[in-house]
Amino acid sequence: MAATRSGARVDGRVARGNETRRLVLERAVSVASVEGLDGLTVGRLAGDLGLSKSGVFALFGSKEDLQLATVRTAIRIFLEHVVHPAHGLPHGMDRLWRLCDGWLAYSQTRVFPGGCFFYSAAAEYDARPGRLHDTIAAARRNWSSFLEQTLREAQQAGEARQDADRAQLVFEICALMEMANGESVLHGDDACYRMAARGILNRLRDTATDPALLPADRA
């Protein structure tokens, strides 16, 4: 009985710790997307959420650990919003377009209040070596690789030209997506999402074996 009661107490503490951790990280991704990962401090997050600084500190340890946990949380949210919705779609050009369209919606609807989390984080840590840099760089490489893989599958399905330069096409469509995000957040104007979608659809039509596989414009 005593052991069970003590076990329940431990379980309760672990559950509360996990819940606090979740709350802190949810707040942290929002703050970091607007003010940067450097803007994250245990004291600031504890204050924002009305928690004790020592309690939050015990959950994360160093500032860098908090920042890394924040990046990993942002990756999970990105996958949920952009990548997972495409899982059931058949291989082909429409799947590739829907991933791009999902990215534009993820940026435009401000899943993170400061726009795409990885756009800001990459610009902040691109020239600063270390674990944060490496985690952010890997997340961006994974996204590019996933788009290249999707294009390869479209080629195998006979919907994309065999001579398409996959790295070049993915570079160009990512450039258009990121430009839309950057311009929209900077100037508070949504017209750039239409321009990005138009540019991406032009590139995808040039690559498709049949341009009619792609919509005329963004829905």
Place this chain on the structure above:
Amino acid sequence: MAATRSGARVDGRVARGNETRRLVLERAVSVASVEGLDGLTVGRLAGDLGLSKSGVFALFGSKEDLQLATVRTAIRIFLEHVVHPAHGLPHGMDRLWRLCDGWLAYSQTRVFPGGCFFYSAAAEYDARPGRLHDTIAAARRNWSSFLEQTLREAQQAGEARQDADRAQLVFEICALMEMANGESVLHGDDACYRMAARGILNRLRDTATDPALLPADRA
């Protein structure tokens, strides 16, 4: 005589102040391009340069004034490296391409050690209202407007198609330039400059009345 001597002393102090200001701002643009404008403090810059903190503080006042002076210095350096070299060139598609090529070289040769100053600064301040945001946003708008004007002149010179969507084309070429900068700084790899140049040249050839007005590839 006394007035003259006192005048010379004042002139000497002003000259020394200007020289110190120049030194501090030169260091400030380098630091900010790597660590962000938030990384700038009077104390840190004074320490880096072996100057007295109070002397540097007297020249700039608030941290925001120092940051704004840093952005203005970066604008001057950008104009010198990217815009001024095109001044003597005749209106047309080659002038537009040379501006893009100059931008790629400015990023690739790391005129600022952290890559394009405005890429980092825009990502840092895009979602934070205030004078810094407005100054950075205006600088980026001016660059886009200048490219659109250059394209309009190419149309007037009969070298660009009259039905070209100027805003769309400039959006797309800026997207490619910025993507090259971001990827190169993040991954420490220069291949993205070739991809950006290829993408830009493809867009410019599609827009030109004669594709032979553009080089086959980046020199």
